[in-house]
Amino acid sequence: MTTHQDSCGPTQTPDDVDIAALREKYRLEREKRLRKEGSKQYIELEDDFAGYYEVDPYTPAAPRHPISEDIDVAVLGGGFGGLLSAAHLKKAGVDDVRVIELGGDFGGVWYWNRYPGIQCDNESYCYIPLLEELDFMPSKKFADGAEIYQHCRNIGKHFGLYDSAIFSTQVRDLRWDEDVRRWRIGTNRGDDIRARFVVLASGPFHRPKLPGIPGIKDFKGHAFHSSRWDYDYTGGDSGGNLHKLADKRVAVVGTGATAIQIVPFLARDAQHLYVFQRTPSTVDERNNAPTDPEWAKSLRPGWQRERQRNFHSWTFEGMALGQPDLVCDFWTELGRNTAARVLALDDPASLTPEQFMAIREEEDYKLMERLRRRIDVIVEDAQTAEALKPYYRFLCKRPLSNDEYLPMFNRPNVTLVDVSDSKGWNGSPKRGWWRAASSTRSTASSMPAASRSPPRSAAAIPWRRSRAATGCRCSTTGATATRRCTG
Structure with missing residues (x-):
């Protein structure tokens, strides 16, 4: 059961790491995957993909x-931020507040x-807000x-x-109207809402994105994004039992x-599962446990x-x-191990910033090597195990468990398709997906919940402000602005 950690020590990590060799390995693995298009490698969810x-x-x-109304505050977004x-x-006494949300309810992501299999992937007691205020305690560490x-x-x-x-x-339009001194908010429902203040709370994961695979529009199988899971097609629910996939190659x-939570359920129920990977994630043991009522x-x-x-300090x-x-879990392990090294010094107070960063770098390499060797113990096929190993610094990608x-x-019905050499998936024929010269084909596809994130989509709302108010004329899409100013 999940309990309070009064003390939590460092972990055992390998001592036989070659830092210089790993630095070079990390560099090569990064360059192998890096694409010059940046965010343009993804497809905007517009027109055919709306x-x-x-x-x-x-x-x-x-x-x-x-x-059509005048209000004090409009909050754009109904997730945790909004x-x-x-x-x-x-709580501050501002009652005239209206939340505007694309979804049919609060919740955001x-x-x-x-x-x-959807769960929180860092500790619920830290992640879920207002627990004390609402007198609520999550049922387990990862809710x-x-x-x-x-x-x-x-x-x-x-x-x-x-x-x-x-x-x-x-929300389709946001502009400052100097005549009425209000932000005018236009929506897809024809609304004209005039607000004194606007809070942009669309969040970093508000809009899904699709991989820019050539021919993706021609795919004749069934495809969906994980943030719009199609249980009519798969059967089952968030607890699994995806029985309609029994005769499907997925x-x-x-x-x-998202993918590491989904694929164990797909593997149980699909005829065959192909997992396409460009960059592996760090995956540690989860050890989820119910909340101890006495601790609570x-x-x-x-x-x-x-x-x-x-948690923030240690991580x-x-x-x-x-x-x-x-918290005492895989998120804070690097901080604990670094602290143990520092405290073992004769004079920790004399440590320079450069010396501290050198210690932390070494502990980072050792932690990641522990995770890579763990893969060798668990995964039986050596080639698959090697492809699953992450070669980058801790926190370069979100740590997972x-x-x-x-x-x-x-499992015999699961195939890892490593697309790192081709910097991602190459394409899709009309009746199935392929990678390079492979004959891998599928009848269904799921795109896990990759989402557009800042800076380009910090707001994702076209907004305008009048020249009279600022001396400038601005036009933006999301957080990217062009501005023309006079005198």
Whole structure:
């Protein structure tokens, strides 16, 4: 059961690492995968691909008349960012707040993503906000998606945000109107909302993206994005039992945070599963466990903020000397190991920044080598095991944990397709997917939840501000702006 960690020590990592050789290996592996197109290698979900994004499979949009009104604050986005913004405004006494959300409910990524196996991939006690305020404790260390989605809804109810929220509505235009001194918000429902203040809370993962595979539009099988999971096609639910795939060959594109949760379920039920990988993820053991009720009762007021700060210090600030590691898992391991090395010095206080970074780099290489050697122990086929090994610094990609992902590659109906040499998937014939000269074909495909992220899509809302207000004329798409100014 998940309990409070009063003390948490360093882990055992290999000492026989050749740092110079690994630096060169990391460089070569990066260059092998790097594509000069950058974000242009992905397909925008527009026109022929709009159905991957704009269609809500969960909540049909109810017909309504366009809204024309003046309000104090419009919050654009109903995920955690929008919910927290609106909640804190309400707590500060600002009541005239309206959340505008594309989905049919609050939740953001937790509304859209309902794929098999969906869970939080860092500790729920830190990740899920307002636990104390809503008197809620997650049922386990890594909470299921449905539990997190319900908590989002509970935040909306607790702060009365449902009373004014507009769902199933996409913001299409945002411009400053100097005549009325308001932000005018136009939507796909014909609304004209005039707000004194606007909070952009669309978040970094608001819009799915597709791989730019040549011929993807010609694929004749069934394809969907994991953030719009098609249970009508697969059968089952978020707990699995995807029985309709029993006679299907399925391809999964990508091996990131979403994919490693999905593919164990697909492997159990599909006739054959092909996992297409450009860059492997770091995958440690998960050891998910139910929350200890006695530990939960022992917590003092303010415990969540303390835990969040502690996690941040151990994970992202290098280490937190003098503090216990309250989370004590794979996220904080590098900080613990670095701290143990520093404290073993004769005079830790004399350590220079350069010396500290050298220690941390060495511990980083040792931690990653531990993870790579773990793959050799679990995965039986040597070629597959080697392809699954990550060669980059810790936190270069999101650290992941799953107890079923690596063993899954020992199944006879699972094939790892390594596309690192070709920098990704090469193409798709009309009746199936292929890679290079391979004859790999499938009847169904899932694109795990890759999403557009900043800076290009920080807002993803075309916005304009008048020249009279600023002396400039601006036009933007997302967070990319062009500006013409006079005198």
